Structures are given as C-alpha cells and as structure tokens.
Amino acid sequence: MADISTPFTVRDIKALDRTGGDTFTSVLLIRKLAERPTKTGNTFLAVELGDKTGSFTCNCFSDNPAYEFFKALKEGDIVRIEAKVDYYQSRLSPKLLRAEPLSQEQLAGSPLMANLVETAPEDADSLWLEFQGFIAGIGNAELRATMQALFEDIGDQFRIAPAAVSMHHAYRHGLLEHTVHMARACKALLLLYPEVHADLAMAGVLAHDTGKVIEYQGDLVPGKSRRGILQGHVVLGYQLVRKAGMKVKLSSELLERLEHIVLSHQGELEWGAAVIAATPEAVFVAKIDDLDAKMGMVQRLLRQAGENDEFSDRHLGLNSQLLLRPPGGNPSPAAASS
Template identity: 30%
Template sequence: MNPSPLRSLEAGAPFEAVVAVRRKERRLSRQGKPFLALTLADASGSVPAVVFDEADYFATRFEVGDRVRVTGRVTERDGRASVVVTHLRPAADEVAAEDLLPRSHRDPDELWGFVLHLADEVGDPGLRATLEALTGDAALARDWRTMPCTRSGHHAYIGGLVEHTVGVASVVQALAVWHPRLDADLLLAAALVHDVGHARAFRLGATFELTDEGRLLGHLAIGHEIVADAARRAGLPALRRAELLHAIDWHHGPPPGQAPGAAGPEALALWRANALEAGVKARLEGPGPVD
C-alpha cells in the first residue's frame, strides 16, 4: 500500500504509511494497562495515534524523530481522525527524512532572491556591509533558506524562515513609507535579520528538531550573537550596532527587565510587524502557538 497523506484520512479505512514520529508517550489505561500515545507526521500534516497491544515491546523499536512504517486502522475521536496502530517497524531506509517534512508553497530560492534584493535597498553603508556579511556566508545562507520558524506554529515547514523574513520586511517597508520619520534603513535591516537565529536553532531530520544550541540558548540569543559578530566584521559603528541589536532583541516584545516604553521606534515597529505577519500566518494555517 502506498503511503497515505495524513490530511486525507477516512474513519474506518485501513492505514499503512511511512511516517515520522513527532511525539511518543507511555501512558496507562484506567485498567492499568500500558499504551503508547503518538503523533505521526508526514509532509502533508500530522495525526494522533495509539498503540494498545504490546505497547512496551513496540516502544523499544523507535524513538521520537524516527521514520517508521505503521499499519493500523483510522478511527475518529472528538471529530478528528486518529490511528489505532496494530504494527510498526523502523523504516529509515524506505523514505528520505526530508521527504516527510512539510515545505513552503513558495520557492525558497526565489524568496532568497527577494532577501538579497531588499538588502540592496539599504542605503546605510555599515548596515549594508553587515547584511552582505550575513547573506554572503554560504552555510548560514543555506540554512536561512531551509529552516522553519517553528516546529508546530507559524511557518513550520522547510523554507518557512525565509518566507517569514520576506513577509516581515515587506510589512516594515510599508510602515516606513507611512511614517517617514522612522529610520527606514535600520528598520529594514533589522527585519531582514531578526530571526536569523533560527538558522542555527533547528536541524532537519524526519521532524524539525532543536539543535543543542537552539535548546539551550534559543533563537533570540543565537541571532544576537550572529548579527553582532557580522556587524563587528563589517565595521559597523558601535552606536549603529547597538541600535540594530536593540531592534532585533525586541522583536518578540520587551526583553527581561525592560518596560514596553523602553523600545525605540524601530524596535517597536519590528515587534508589531513580526507579530502581525506571524499571527496572520498562524491563523491561515489553523490554530497553534506563535513562537
């Protein structure tokens, strides 16, 4: 049987597919019998699943992030499809890991071209040199084009980071036209690099996983470090560097210990533009957290 897209399941139908395990929990039924609660995923979506029979045996055969071939039957619970698993086995040699990951409907390489075009519109020489140092880093640029923004919220797919980058940059450009007293170069540069930390916070497997750096530091701290290093190498003056980092550090709102009124106008604009773009995208994709 060919793998079935997880968004087109029908209750009562047999199920067989190679999927990624996104979640794995051992639980006990009311009768005290162990079972496994899983989330299975492929490029089309995800579905909850349970293993009732021989749960402890099957639990030893896979871990979160593994690719497995699952056999079972589709049921419906609370109006949503679910899978009762009767058998599963490792299947890493059957499907490439990235084939199970969702992808942007837009071409990431084309979106990267927009990033480069927007970077060229920054007139400030120091900011422009900083952007060139970042976009000219081949390894960073590759991951910038590839990684998601979240694992299960907005832009949670391959190419999500670069798509979100272009979206936020487009929003702040419009805002700078409406409010000409904003520092348009600073705001656009900050928008282009505000989430660059995600490029090192995630890694691609059969699911989106955090790197050790991403788990321990988070994308805000990683992004601050990446941009600060590039700014120093580009010779960006200290005050300008501080203004750029201030805006980036505020893109999710006040950093710890700072009141909302401490934001500069560009930092405030980026904070709101980021929330707007991410929030709209999350709503279009369905309910879920905005990270």
C-alpha cells in the same frame, strides 16, 4: 474500504469516512514521541505521526503491542502503518493494526520520501532571490554591508532552516519564507510610519531570527540544539549581528539599535524577549513579526485542512480553533492552491 495497497497521505486519511472504520496504509514520520501518565498511574505513548500534508496523534497504551514498538523508536524515524480510521473527541486518532520501521535508504529516490518533508509553499530559490533584493535595497551603506557580512556567514543554513519546531513556519525553508513575508510587510507599512528609520527597520527584519540557524537542528524533524536550549535564538542572533556589525565597523549607535531590535523582537519577556522594545524600529519589527507568525499559523492550518473539516484542532499559538471554511463556502485561495 480504502485500498490498503496504496499509501495514504494525512490529507487522504482525513477525507475518509469518519464513521465507516476504513483501513489504510501510510508512510509517515514520527514528529513527536512523549510518554505520559494515565489517571490510573500507568503510562501511554502519545505519538504524533505526519507528512507534509498534516499530522495526527495516536495514543498507545502499555497493554498494546504498539507501545513497545514506538518506545524503541525516536522522533524523526519513519514508519509504515496500517490502521483503522477512528476519531476521539472529534480529533483523528486512528487505531493501529500493524506498524514497521523504514529507513531513509529504503525510501531513497521514492516519492514517498519527498512526501514526508514539509517545505515552504513558495519556491525557495525565488524567495532567496527576493531576500537578496531586500538587502541590496538598504540605502545606508554600513547597514547594507552588515547584512551582507551576516548572510555571507550563515546564508546556506538560513535558506533551509525552519522558523520553529512546531509553532509557525515549522518546516524546511520556513525561516526564509517568514523573513521575506516580514520584509514585504515592512516595505508596505513604512509609508505609514515616517518616524521609523526605514533602513534600520529593514535590517532588523532581515536579522531578527538569524539565531534560529543555530537554535534548531535535525534533517527530517527539527529539534533544539544544545546551544539553542542553553542560550536561545534571541541571544544567538544578537551574537551573530554583533559579530557582523563589528566586522564592517558599523557605527556604535546603529549597532546598538540593531542589536536592540534582535533582543526585543519577541515582544514580551514571557515570550522570550530579552528586553521590551524601546525604539520606534524595535516596536515596528516586533509587531510585524507577531503578525506574520500568527498568519503563518493560519495559512498552515488552511493548507492542511481536510475537505470535511469545519474547524481545526485548538492551536496553541492562536489560543483557539480556526474556522477553516471561507465565507460563502467557496474554497479559500490557500486551500485551492494546495
């Protein structure tokens, strides 16, 4: 039996015997809380609990005391649970034995608090320094000044914001990490595509997701703000870029093309793009964005994989399960460094 006096991380829990019914205690965040109907017309709560090493979902039916406990809480609250290892359809779904709420004040200064908040695996200060280098490397003075004006306004928020609520780079500093990864790819791939205006493409990469600093809110668990729901990050980013461009008197043609990159970077209308990419630079940025978003999903699934896991759960963004074991059975670089 697991030692119930020591809080387990989600990764620790996934390493426990799947069939032994081990009990464990853990301190976790409520990431998602959704009330859903059963086939018989009753309701149950789907409660996603997690920390920086991963997450799992517990289903609490209306005849279970845990139902009323979680119904009184909200996303972003912290709980200590005691539970028994159980799996449903090959997914970790522990049976709750006890649960109690904890406040941030109770965990202040504790390593348990730090373990709750998922952050980018790369050092945020180093990422920000590299990001500043990409701005300085833009040769066109007007575009460089536009990026400087833009990030003078939003830099503090941009450094810590997530890139999504759940899909990709959905953690603290995730937006910065995602954008730097895209800038690295942009710099490497520009050599292959001389048709693409290099400075405009790099500015588009750096600015494409800036609306997310307004779209998302929340400290421990990100959610959408009112403006995020009503306008979305594509429109919000367009507004931020237009404001910065007009402030530095960016030429009308470059401003129009930069705005177009932001408006089209989601790739498809059904994915949230305001328009379809219609310039070489916009096509280029949209494809790099999609590549890094998908690989960000892959990297996170590999980081959070349990040592006994062969496949991940089906990931909505990948539309598939991911094979977690590398060729030859050796640990992957991502898993080995976690």
